[in-house]
Amino acid sequence: MQVSIKKRISIWLMWFLLVPAIFMIVYAAFPPQMTGKEIDMIAFLVLMCIVACIPIEINKVPLVIFEGVSLAVFLIFGLTTELALTQVAVMVMLVNLGVRGDSVYRYPLNSLMFFFISLGSAEVFYAVGGNHQPDFLHIQEFIPITLYHLTAFCLNQILLSSITFFIHKDRKVFGKSDFMWDALASTTVVYPIGLAMYMLYVELGIITIFLVGIPYICVAAMFKLYNSTRKMNRALQKTSDIGHQISGILNMEKVLDIFLEKITDLLPIDAAYVYEKKNEELSLICKLENEQHDFGNVTPIAPYKGIAEKVYASGRQLIIHSPAEFPSRNASYIPQYIQSVMSVPIMRNSQTEGVIILAAVQKKAFEKYQLTLVDILCSHLIAAVENARLHEETKKNSEVCALTKVYNYRYFEELLHSQYEKVLNGGLQELSLILLDLDHFKAVNDTYGHQGGNDILYQMATRLKEIIGAKGTVARYGGEEFVVLLPDCGKEGAYSLAEKIRSYIETRPFILHSDLGERRTKLEVFITASIGVASAADAEDPLSLVRHADRAMYMGAKKAGRNRVAQYSN
Helix, strand or coil: CCHHHHHHHHHHHHHHHHHHHHHHHHHHHHHCCCCCCHHHHHHHHHHHHHHCCCCCECEEEEEEHHHHHHHHHHHHHCCCHHHHHHHHHHHHHHCCCCHHHHHHCCCHHHHHHHHHHHHHHHHHHHHHCCCCCCCCCCCHHHHHHHHHHHHHHHHHHHHHHHHHCCCCCCCCCCCCCHHHHHHHHHHHHHHHHHHHHHHHHHHHHHHHHHHHHHHHHHHHHHHHHHHHHHHHHHHHHHHHHHHHHHHHCCHHHHHHHHHHHHHHHHHHCCCCEEEEEEEEHHHEEEEEEEECCCCCCCCCCCCHHHHHHHHHHHCCEEEECCHHHHHHHHCCCCCCCCEEEEEEEEEEEEEEEEEEEEEECCCCCCCCHHHHHHHHHHHHHHHHHHHHHHHHHHHHHHHHHHCCEEHHHHHHHHHHHHHHHHHHHHCCEEEEEEEEEEECCCHHHHHCCCHHHHHHHHHHHHHHHHHHHHHCCCEECCCEEEEEEECCCCHHHHHHHHHHHHHHHHHCCEEEEEECCCEEEEECCCCCCCEEEHHHHHHHHHHHHHHHHHHHHHHHHCCCCCEEEECCCC
């Protein structure tokens, strides 16, 4: 999470103004109780630092359980020593987490947080009459220690929630799951072990570090391992859910959209790039940056270079924890603000079909087990993309005339109904239709053969697409008939366009090959067309629009001598 420079400066100023001054006051009021016990204090410090290096990460928040040792240190050595040792342990924890660069503000921030937790807990302890040599034969001696521990627990929740809200502007960073984990660790590990460590130290001395400290370290490691396993199982379940979701989608752009949307919920990423192999090279087909998706014509700054090229060429997964590890950073599409990257090849039948790159603004944002998750997702992705493409290709083939390569009657009928519905709902102001029939086409087939007739039909469709362009939709209506649907085009505009089509057909020859003679010959043939025009303004329903155009074509064009345009009128 990015924190503004102003906030970072404020955190450092607060630390310099508060921590040294308050620490000196505490030192004067509660001098360290460690005469002759310096070695013991160092041993406790080492134990605290070791436990601090085994954090349990919950929703990106490291949870440490060295408070059990700090409780024993507080009872044995007093508040000043506990403050100092806790501060050192916190610094060790942050160094172990790799906090550096723009995140160094976390050192004073965490220092302030644990500093005030120690002070608040001690204040409650002393307020209820607590002392540093409790007699556990009396039950009331447990009350100040218990309140000390509860205060520390509550202050930790309050301060952490306040930091995540006021500093990071995030209300979801620390929630119910985190609270339960912290409460579980406090009640089953921190409090009992802290008391046990103090009691054994009073009886046995420094050997307590080995008798209790080693099991304490093992328990912390077990908590961390259990949490990691639990986190991975949840991630695997989410991965499976994502795979099922995208496998049922039959639109490629939708597949990529859902994939990028879901993977950002699964992993801590700020940008994502999906490359596909095309003509033995990589092409960036979609990307995600600043929560915005781009598809299709996404051109990399330097395609096929840098990270994508390295993963594609090797077929191996890659994790980069810092910018210093980037290969050919300037040749990659990765923005300069990205600090860590995870990249996985998209494989099919042991062949690399593409590459996915996931990027984050934080260093060391990715863990090794996440490579497995992304690898599984890539398997789902390649299958979903293939299914979507196959469906789109099949759908396209079912909608397009195999001979002329324009839409067929089935597609045209569906489009006509949907466009007419828009006219009724006000989505379109006007809708017109042009119906075209080639004159004397049977004679063409009889004279030049059916292949020659097919050549003319194909060229006719090509000419219509060139003339109409984006103004409307061209479809083969049947036989030698073609239809043109023109949204937002009135009757007069459609008539003018139909006349342009008629003239274009009449004045330009069609090229075909005659198969009926002894030798196959190339010929130029002139033909004409009769055209009918109708408008939705005169139609009661979609099919009546076709009937009106058909009537205009036969009655006004064919019967009037052919090679002309006729307009339907009531």
